[in-house]
Amino acid sequence: METKIMIPAMPIRGKPFTHQQRAYNFVCILFGLADGKQRSRGVALLMEMGCGKSFVSVAVTGALAVAGKIKRVLVVAPLSILGVWEEEFARFADFPYSLVILKGSGTKKREQLLRLSAEELQIVVVNYESAWRLEDALKAYDADLIIADEGHKLKEGRTAQSKAMHHLGDRARYKLLLTGTVITNKEMDVFSQYRYLNKSVFGTSFYAFRNAYFDMTGYCGYLPVFKESMRADFLRRLHAIAFRVTKEECLDLPEITEEVRKVTLEPKAAGVYKNLEKESYTQLADSEVSAVNVLTRLLRLSQLTGGFLTDDDGKAHAVSKAKLEALSDVIDSALEENRKLVIMARFVAEMDAIQELLTKRHVGFALVRGGVKNRSEEIRRFQEEEDCRVFVGQIVAAGLGITLTSASTMVFFSLDYSMSNFEQAKARIHRVSQKDTCHYIYLVAEDTIDLKVLKALRDKADLARMLVDDYRKGLNPFKN
Secondary structure (H helix, E strand, O other): OOOOOOOOOOOEOOOOOHHHHHHHHHHHHHHOOOOOOOOOOEEEEEEOOOOOHHHHHHHHHHHHHHOOOOOEEEEEEOHHHHHHHHHHHHHHEOOOOEEEEOOOOHHHHHHHHHOOOOOOOEEEEEEHHHHHHOHHHHHHHOOOEEEEOOHHHHOOOOOHHHHHHHHHHHHOOEEEEEEOOOOOOOHHHHHHHHHHHOHHHHOOOHHHHHHHHEEEEOHHHOEEEEOHHHHHHHHHHHHHOEEEEOHHHOOOOOOEEEEEEEEOOOHHHHHHHHHHHHHHHHHHHOOOOOHHHHHHHHHHHHHHHOOEEEOOOOOEEEOOOHHHHHHHHHHHHHHHOOOEEEEEEOOHHHHHHHHHHHHHOOOOEEEEOOOOOOHHHHHHHHHHOOOOOEEEEEHHHHOOOOOOOOEEEEEEOOOOOOHHHHHHHHOOOOOOOOOOOEEEEEEEEOOOHHHHHHHHHHOOOOHHHHHHHHHHOOOOOOOO
16 A cells, blocks of 8 residues: 655644745655655755755754754854844744754863753754864764755865765754755765765765766876766655755745844954944044944944944954854855855955955956956956856946846845945846846845845935934934
8 A cells, every 4th residue: 555645734833835835845755754665765855046945954854853853953153144144944834843053162062062951952053164063063063854955065075074964964864955956067976965964875985986986097097087887876866865856846935035144243353343332432532423424433343343443544444254164154055056246345455355365266257346457358358258157246346337147146245334235236237137046145244234224225224314213212323
């Protein structure tokens, strides 16, 4: 008698898009939530940025918890995305849980793990670098479900973080791997990710995998060339436990999706920020409280959240790399998905730092900022040339008369206070010729003015008036 498949309802708040429901159904069937027959311990969600991988993961987590299958969850992600997971669970989870982001020194993180309660579903969120350093403590935590976000971080199987994830994955009953695409530059990348996910698919020996699917050619036989005769077998195994969807295929997505990534300033930079915040408020009390005065003092705070502090001589000094590191993670994801990316920033020092980052990583980019004369050539290169992967624009210089529709993802490294400039900058990718849903990522420093500025821009509020009103109510207008 054939077992009837019954997909459990999503225990979430909010209505899923069609592709998200399909992804959830796929995972439920492979995990045995639909008929009690577990077909795989791991599933890959190959969904591009903006398609809602984390939404599906929250739903799957809830379904497993409601079914009594899990009590402990481990989410491993790049440092810049840890806060996103806290927000996604708070926004969508319609089931009881407790979530902690491991922070501080290794000792403090271990102490956090030891203090966890076992009374309800426990979710621990940690970055990849910490996961391998805490491997023994995380083994003791003994997660039932592990979610590896931006799973392309595991493509190099010989790194300490990949090995740690393999070991942790061997113990977990359920595993998810989230990434835009599992095959990045070459088929060889698949082994390590699937070694974590389900070692029965491609085995546990890299050399056996390599010998089965590649011919070693070239000088001394060091160059692997994929065996075309094995492609059908390779793809069958690959897709047996993977749900794949691109933005082009998500026809039900809205025209625009947005994501706020909260970045934590380093302790020293956070201390400098707090002192400047207090100083700005004190100075305001000794002057005329006007829009001009408020925005003038706000300017230095905004510069600091981007990583720079300007001295009395007008020279910018680097004080933080937090946003730059977060941007690097976004660049990683875009490159892995073979998608172009637009980065918008406000300040000169930020533009210099972004250019330096891309140059060091050998990423081709186009640039429009103050002083650039060949704007049309820079735009043409980005729109037409394959190896020009990133467009870097200074908001005030690149917000008008430019079409950048070869990209559908835009990152705001920093924000202009002008609502008009903000909307004009966003419109560079959201134009008539754009075929994909546009995804906007805002990098904001936690517990800083960034969030207040972003809220004013998105709500179409007058930022200066809002800050002056705050002051007249007895509040510090520079506090979030």
